[in-house]
Amino acid sequence: MKRIDPQRPLGGPAMIAITLATLFISLLGEQTRADSPLVRLSRDSQKRVVKIYGAGGLSGLEAYQSGFLVSPDGHIATAWSYVLDVEPIVLLDDGRRFEAEIIGFEPALELAVLKIDAGDLPYFPFGKSDDVQWGDPVLAVSNLFNIATGEEPASVMQGTIASVSRLNARSGTLKTPYNGTVYILDLVANNPGAAGGALVDLSGQLVGMLGKELRDAETGVWLNYAIPAEATKGIIGDIIAGRLTTKVDTEQPSLPRERAHSALTLGMDLVPDVLEATPVFVDSVHRDGAGWRAGLRPDDLILLVNGKRVESQRVMRQVLRTIDRRDDVQITVQRENQILPLTLRP
Amino acid sequence: MRRQSLTLWLTLMVLSCMLTTTAAAQDVSPATKIELDPLLVQAELQRVEGIARAMPSAVSVFVPGGGGGGSGVLISPDGYALTNFHVSSPAGTFMRCGLSDGQIYDAVIVGIDPVGDLALIRLLGRDDFPFAQMGNSLSAQVGDWCMVIGNPFLLASNLQPTVTWGILSGVGRYQYPSGTLLEYGDCLQTDASINPGNSGGPLYDASGKLLGIVGRASFEKRGRVNVGVGYAISVQQAKNFLGALRSGRIVDHATLGATVATDPDGGARISNVLESSDAYRRGLRYGAEILEIDGRTVRTANEVQKVLATLPSGWRVNVRYRSDGETRERLVRLMGVHGEDELLEKMAAALPPPPPRPDPPPAGRPDSPDDPDSKEGPDIPGGLEKMREAEEGGQAPVLPQLKVRDKKLPEAVAAQLIERKGFANYFYNEQKQRALFESLKDQMITENQSSDRSWVISGVTNSEPAIPFRCEMGEGKLVWTLGNEKTEFADRSELYDAINRQSTASVVAAMDGLRRLLDQGTKKFGEIYYWGTMPLGGQRPLRDCLVGNDGELELRWMTHPDTRRLEVMEVFADLDLDPLEVWFQYQAVDSRELSKPVGFEVRFGTESRLSLRVQSWGVEEPDAVNPSVSDATIRSGIDLAGVFDETN
Numbered sequence: 001m002k003r004i005d006p007q008r009p010l011g012g013p014a015m016i017a018i019t020l021a022t023l024f025i026s027l028l029g030e031q032t033r034a035d036s037p038l039v040r041l042s043r044d045s046q047k048r049v050v051k052i053y054g055a056g057g058l059s060g061l062e063a064y065q066s067g068f069l070v071s072p073d074g075h076i077a078t079a080w081s082y083v084l085d086v087e088p089i090v091l092l093d094d095g096r097r098f099e100a101e102i103i104g105f106e107p108a109l110e111l112a113v114l115k116i117d118a119g120d121l122p123y124f125p126f127g128k129s130d131d132v133q134w135g136d137p138v139l140a141v142s143n144l145f146n147i148a149t150g151e152e153p154a155s156v157m158q159g160t161i162a163s164v165s166r167l168n169a170r171s172g173t174l175k176t177p178y179n180g181t182v183y184i185l186d187l188v189a190n191n192p193g194a195a196g197g198a199l200v201d202l203s204g205q206l207v208g209m210l211g212k213e214l215r216d217a218e219t220g221v222w223l224n225y226a227i228p229a230e231a232t233k234g235i236i237g238d239i240i241a242g243r244l245t246t247k248v249d250t251e252q253p254s255l256p257r258e259r260a261h262s263a264l265t266l267g268m269d270l271v272p273d274v275l276e277a278t279p280v281f282v283d284s285v286h287r288d289g290a291g292w293r294a295g296l297r298p299d300d301l302i303l304l305v306n307g308k309r310v311e312s313q314r315v316m317r318q319v320l321r322t323i324d325r326r327d328d329v330q331i332t333v334q335r336e337n338q339i340l341p342l343t344l345r346p
Numbered sequence: 347m348r349r350q351s352l353t354l355w356l357t358l359m360v361l362s363c364m365l366t367t368t369a370a371a372q373d374v375s376p377a378t379k380i381e382l383d384p385l386l387v388q389a390e391l392q393r394v395e396g397i398a399r400a401m402p403s404a405v406s407v408f409v410p411g412g413g414g415g416g417s418g419v420l421i422s423p424d425g426y427a428l429t430n431f432h433v434s435s436p437a438g439t440f441m442r443c444g445l446s447d448g449q450i451y452d453a454v455i456v457g458i459d460p461v462g463d464l465a466l467i468r469l470l471g472r473d474d475f476p477f478a479q480m481g482n483s484l485s486a487q488v489g490d491w492c493m494v495i496g497n498p499f500l501l502a503s504n505l506q507p508t509v510t511w512g513i514l515s516g517v518g519r520y521q522y523p524s525g526t527l528l529e530y531g532d533c534l535q536t537d538a539s540i541n542p543g544n545s546g547g548p549l550y551d552a553s554g555k556l557l558g559i560v561g562r563a564s565f566e567k568r569g570r571v572n573v574g575v576g577y578a579i580s581v582q583q584a585k586n587f588l589g590a591l592r593s594g595r596i597v598d599h600a601t602l603g604a605t606v607a608t609d610p611d612g613g614a615r616i617s618n619v620l621e622s623s624d625a626y627r628r629g630l631r632y633g634a635e636i637l638e639i640d641g642r643t644v645r646t647a648n649e650v651q652k653v654l655a656t657l658p659s660g661w662r663v664n665v666r667y668r669s670d671g672e673t674r675e676r677l678v679r680l681m682g683v684h685g686e687d688e689l690l691e692k693m694a695a696a697l698p699p700p701p702p703r704p705d706p707p708p709a710g711r712p713d714s715p716d717d718p719d720s721k722e723g724p725d726i727p728g729g730l731e732k733m734r735e736a737e738e739g740g741q742a743p744v745l746p747q748l749k750v751r752d753k754k755l756p757e758a759v760a761a762q763l764i765e766r767k768g769f770a771n772y773f774y775n776e777q778k779q780r781a782l783f784e785s786l787k788d789q790m791i792t793e794n795q796s797s798d799r800s801w802v803i804s805g806v807t808n809s810e811p812a813i814p815f816r817c818e819m820g821e822g823k824l825v826w827t828l829g830n831e832k833t834e835f836a837d838r839s840e841l842y843d844a845i846n847r848q849s850t851a852s853v854v855a856a857m858d859g860l861r862r863l864l865d866q867g868t869k870k871f872g873e874i875y876y877w878g879t880m881p882l883g884g885q886r887p888l889r890d891c892l893v894g895n896d897g898e899l900e901l902r903w904m905t906h907p908d909t910r911r912l913e914v915m916e917v918f919a920d921l922d923l924d925p926l927e928v929w930f931q932y933q934a935v936d937s938r939e940l941s942k943p944v945g946f947e948v949r950f951g952t953e954s955r956l957s958l959r960v961q962s963w964g965v966e967e968p969d970a971v972n973p974s975v976s977d978a979t980i981r982s983g984i985d986l987a988g989v990f991d992e993t994n
Contacts, residue, residue, distance in 0.1 A: 038513065042489030060567075095646075145564045145575060147519060147535060150608070150648035155515040156488050157537040157574055188537070188574030192566060222568055 037202075038158075042139065045200050046153040047093045047122045051143040052078055052100070052114070052196065054088035066142040066154065066197035066210065067114065069123035071240045074098075074116040077232065078196035079212050080105060085277075085311070090116050095151035104239035105246040105309045107332055107339040110178050110212060111232050113239045124198060124206035126233040132183065132207050136161045140189040140226075142197025142210055154197070159187020167225070173218045176211075177339040180231050183208050185224040190214065199226040246309040254321040261320040261329060266344050267291040270313055277312035282333075290329075290344040297335065304332035392552070397493065397509055399554030402476035404507045405429070405469070406444040406497035407453075407546060409437040417496030417507070417547025418443060418467065419556060420477040425451070425469035426592070428584055429546030430561045431458050432528065434465035435696075439771065440759050443469050444505035445476070454759045457591030458770040460693050461599040461683060462655070463528045463561050464584060465546075465770075466591035470758045478548060481555030483517075483580035486534060490514045494538045494560055494576070496547030507547075512538030520652050521562060521577055527696055529599070531655020533577045534558045540576025549578035556581050583656035589879025589888050590658050594774035597878070598659040598689050600680035602639075604630060608646040622922040624679035627951060630667060637673070638666035640884070659683065660877070664884035677884050677952055686768060778876035779868050782892045785910040786903065789940040790864055801861045805961040808945070815958055819858040826851040828956075838897045845899070845919035845926045848950040856915040856928045859901040863894060872896050880904070882913055889913060900925075910940060924951040 049068050056063035067078030067090070076090060090100045096118070104113030140157045148154055161183045168179040183199065190213050199208035208226030215222050238244035254260065263270050267289015271281045280302040285291045302310055306329060310316040323329060329344045405418035405427050416433030420426070427443070434441065434455055443453045456466040469475060486492075494510045501508055516535035523529035536549060540563045549558040558578030565573065590597040603623025606614045613635040619626050630636075636644055639653045640663035657663065659682035666675045684692065755763070766772040800820030806812035807828075818825040824835040833851040835841050844852035868874045873895040879888035882904055889904040900918040902925075905911060911932060918925040927950065930943035942963050948956040 036487075036489065038491075039487045039489035042487075042513075046488065145566075147516060147521075147564070147575065149520045151646055152516065152519065152648070153488070155535060155575070156513065157515050158513050159537075188572070191564070191573055191575065 041200070041202065041204055042141075042156040043153075044122070044204055045139060045141045045198060046156065048124050049093065049141045049143070049154040049198050050076055051091040051146070051148060051154070052076075052083060052088050053091070054083035055085040056083055062146065062192045064143060064146045064193050065195045066144070066193065068141075068196070068198040068206070068209070069121050070113075070126070070236055071123055072119065072121050073240075074118040074121060075103075075123075075236075075240050076100065076114040076116065077209060077236055078112050078114060079209065080107060080110045080112040081195060081212055084112055084114075088114065090114065091151075092118070092121070093153055101247070102309065103245050103247045104235070105304070106232075106235050107303050107334060108177060109180070109227060109232055109235065110176065111209070111227070111235065113236060124200075126229060126237065127205055129205060129207050129229045129233070132161060132164065132201070132228065132230075134161050134163045136207075137202055138183075138185070138187070138207065139200050139202075140185065140187055140194070140197060140210060141200065142189070142194040144189075144191040144194035144197070146193050157187055157189060159185055159189070162186040164228075173216045174214050174223065175217060175337045176214055177334065177337050178211070178227060181228055182211070182225040183228060185226060187224060189224045189226070190222065199229075244307075246304060246307060248308045248310075248315055248319055249322075250318075252322045254318075255324060257321070259325060261323045261325045261327075261346075262317070263320070265290070265325050265346060266320075266329060267293075268296060270316075273313040275312075277314070280310050280313055280316045290346050294342040294344045295340075296331075296333065296342060296344070300333040300335050300340075302331050302333050303339075304330075306330050393511075396550070396552050396554040397495075400478065400493065400495055400548070400550040401446050401507065401509070403478035403556075404446065404495040404548055406500075406502040406505055406507055407433055407437075407467075408442045408444070408500070410440065410442055413437060415441075415497060415500050416543055416545040417560070419546075419548035419559065420445075420469065420475050421480070421556070421588075422477050423475050424473050425453075425471075425475050426456065427453070427467050427469055428559050429465050429467055430559065431460050431463045431465045432561070433546040434458065434467060435460075435693075439763055439765070440755050441467065443467075444502060446505060446507055447476075448505050450505070452756045452759050454762050455770050456774050457594050457597060459587050459591060459597045459599075459658075460527045460689065460696070461523075461529055462579060462583060462587060462597075463530070464559065464579060464587055464591065466588070468762070470762070478550070478556040479554070480581055480585065481551050481557045483534060483557050483582045486514055486517050486551070486557055486580075488514050488517055491552040492534075492536055492538060492557060493550050493552070494536065494540055494544060494547065494578075495550065496544040496560065498539070498541035498543040500543050510539035512536050515575070518649075518652060519577065520648055520655070527692055528562075529655055530562055530577050530579060531599075532580055532583060532652040533562075534580055536576050536578065537574045538576065539572040539574075541572050542570050544576070559584055580656065586656055586661075587658055589890070590877070592774060593778055593876045593878040594769050594771040595875070595878065596689060596693070596768060596770055598682040598684050598686075600654050600657040600659045600661055601683050602630075602650075602654060602665075602678070603681045606636060606647045606650045608648070609635070612645065614644050614647050614650045620681075623681060624662075624924075625665070627924060628665070628676035628678050629669065629674065630665070630676075630678070631669060634667045634669040636665065636667045638675075639663060640665075640881075654680070658878070658880070661880045662884060663881060690768070775876050778890070779874060779892065782876060782890055782903070782905060783863070783868050785905055785940075786860075786892075786912055787864055789910065789912060790860070790942060799865070799965045801857065801963075801965055803857060803960060803963050805945070805959045808957040808959055812959075817854055817857050819854055819861050824854045824858055826854045838899060841917075842898050842919045845917055846923050848924065848926075848955070850948045850956045852917070852926050853928060853946075853948050853956070855899060855917045856901070856926060859894065859896055859899070859917065860903070860912075860915060862896070863901075863903075877902070879907070912943075926950065 052065050052067045053063060065083045067076040070077045084102055088100050090098045098116035100114040100116045102112055103115045137160050141154050143154050163184045165184055167174055167182050189210050194210050195212040197210040198206055201207050206229050208228050211225050211227050267286040268291040269283045271283045282298055282300045284298055285296050305319045308319050310319055331342050333340050403420045407418045407429055408415040413436045418427045418429035421428055439455045441453050442450055444450050451469040451471050453467045453469045456468050458465045492514055495507045498508050514534055515537050519533050519535045521530035521533060540560055544560050547560050548556055549560050551557050558580050560578045562577040564575040603625045604619035605617045607617040609615045616630055616632055616634045619630055636650055642653045644650045644653055657680060662677050662679045664675055665678045762773050764772040803817040806814050813829040816827040826833045841852055841855040863871050871894055875893055877891040877893045880891055882889045887907050892903045894901045902916040903912055904914045906913055912930055915928045916925045929947040931945040933944045945959045947954050
């Protein structure tokens, strides 16, 4: 937990205290007020954070969350959540409003990448961010509680990284599919709507993404944490570069029904498709079928098929129609709090 | 003493941090003297100084009888302190306040603003209270360091307030009303810890200047404790309301009388406007784009609402707007969000029902025990807690050890309290009325008068050629003469019609009102009250305003806070129409000496109708005969003609 890096002779709390002192002092000087580094840093970060509105608004589920720009062309990283069950609306710091498209989704990181049709935007470039350690002062920038009405900029909070830890250290008590390294924050960062917000260090470098609200099932304590930028930067980079997308390619030709895959060829029945967008829940698994052999179970939620997001059974059918029924199918399912990649072999 | 120990503590903290790091990084013997970075030392010293500067003005508020409590902040040496309405409300009229000097002072309610969640109270017993220096919340920025000092969870049982430190997370935040009241229109958001009991207390900037009044926090599923989001009413808003709060009134907030929507292409546009509003009379119509209100730029409906939320009902402010491609700037009188009774009803509804009283009510002061409008006594526990449920910072829960038995008001409090409908404390209104009345008298009356005297004001118009005028006011005799035109008013209803018609002859209504006020005094004039302070013609400094109801007419006197001069009189007839305005002019603009006006201007709306130069302003004894205008021999008048010769 506590890690002192000998490679950083001036690192650690002493350096931080001095940095904070510098920020503090320059703020008190009336003449330098407009240029105060913390004010400037806050403002610069706010410009890169967006508000996201989508599904929810019922039974205590907020219909909003946060995100941040990761490219000048409108790529936005955010937390994967029910808010994205509909195509979300994005509000930029400059007050502009966009309909966004979900182009990337990594269930194991609880990460989604959105794209809006805009250019020349301020954004957080992914730099070297693997030297973050406990005691580092940080700012958390998000639209927690949807405080920022209308064109108001996001909220900025300050604190420190309390520890760099792994979430599965207390397996089972924190119900999240993410089990990698997290930054535990000495800062009440993870409030409703804060998920997807940016965690930045005092040089303005993005160091993490605020996670969804998480409560220890045993102690009832709410966790304040962020997912390190280091963990997400690879996949976000691939998505921005166009190497990766979970978006279904509607141009891809469908195969004749008898040559393509279907739920049946994979040995499963889905729950009845009664909604406009019925989630792809497995109802039953056929004994000795492809699903059975791969370990698929009833109540599994299928999220991805061959890397494409299947947000509804309609999309699922559409994707399966493009896959030759003699080919293997890679699926990603959510089983309670686990994200499992499965390979279904016909 | 405290300062030293704080410094020591901080130094120790820093030292231990340094030791940890350096010991791990290099081989340092513990005996080596650690050199602190001077920058670090300076920063910590500044922080210690800021806290030391701020701490004495922080107030811990306790509702007697264990009714909870909260925080407050002193803003003047004579004991005036700001707190939240939702903190003072459970207490009603009387609370006990602790300062960090370890002393407890009795405090009395002065004025309340239930919509803005502000209350002005007065701590009694000293005239040298420490008080906070006002900061500028308009120039506050996200990322500024700030601190909250107060009484969270009513921890200050030893009267030492709690200091929490953080940054401003947001400025110019709009927080919707909780229920029907308590709208936080243009507030500051901070991550400094705010907990129940911090309500009403100060948010200071890092140097210890007052930035806002804490009052609210976002609480949700984590219970009623800090989750990093607290809100403070901006000190800018508090400054706007302070004058009105000092009047002892229950103050309402302003609305334009129009609804505004943000245009998809940008700009705040009028989507609906009340035809009876002053905004309508000043030309604001559907589709007009509002650019500026009271000097603050607005670009969205949200910003319009934010600026309006910081203004008291009845203020007249500059509004810049664009309509039909033309940009105009107009003075607009703002309307109240509520009718007077409506606000009182909402306040009553916001209060929890009084619990059963096992004891007979205390032998109170003779003027109040059966008064239906009297506030809940200090022995009512619980307060507004229920009403605020999810959102408010609130006073902290009832603490049993705070229960006091005596329900009687301390003498000092009772001596400064008069309960009356529509007022939080009429005592302070009377004080202000008297002071303002004395100013007017000092200015306008130069010799002993008999009570049935008449006034004659005469002079010429400032036009070419100059036309003589004469204004005669006495009991049952109101005559206006301009050139050869003579207008006589038989009664008030004729004046009422004349004002509605915007006849310049109605200027006698103002002059006669002034005469009668000075002649009869505030008690006999009719219903008189001190309104508070408001801008004049949209300009600061804020002017004191006295209001008198004279039958169907409402008269207003507005005086300068420094020169004490009467600057403008307004007479309202139909409240949905423009009032008569009389703007007085003075000879020596900068002089501190009170003197009578040398001229005045008659205005309706924003138009000047008549500009007059006074040659004689005098009191006429009942029997005096003064038939003609050209014959300017008024016995006891002051001849100002000479003065005009000099200036011209």
